[in-house]
Amino acid sequence: MRFAIIMMIAALMSIQARAQAASGSQAAGETRLDPAQIRLEIRNFEAVLDNAVTAVFSSSPFAIVQKVKGVYLPGYGMSFTFLINIHRALINTPFGEGRRGAAVTPEQKKRRINELLEKLTLGLQQNGGSFRQLRREESVTIVAFIEDRSFPDEANQNKTVLLSATEGDLEEFAGQANRFQEFKQRVKTIEY
16 A cells, blocks of 8 residues: 555656656746747847848948847847958958958947947837847847958957847837937947
């Protein structure tokens, strides 16, 4: 009789463990995330950011080295990355290397980067309400890897810029163009 009771308890514990594993590692009270919805939200925001990058670098079609890629990180939020070359004067083609255009001044480079950051922040604010799968404490982060390489014999002046806002801030400022400056101050910007 004791053996049957022990086996029944072991079976119930096994069923409970399988049920918890099947439901994922979500804590009690958390809503279950929909992977298809997350992918859709990521794709939509990738397109927004791609449009912003393309608008700033439309005169330099070779500047965009890598299109925007997004990922959801459980417990953190969404992260979007891309790589651009702020001034690509030497272009590798199947026919050899080609030089293009005049040198870009440091002021022009700085203006392009500032314009890009402004457009990315604006895109973040305008589309902040579209992240339905994020919790208020999670963040949306944009990581821009900026190469500054003109010729092989010149020193690289690469930089990385991060823009990050919590879902709570995104919801609060979503679509409120008159509060853009206030939103811009809430966005964490790190440049190194």
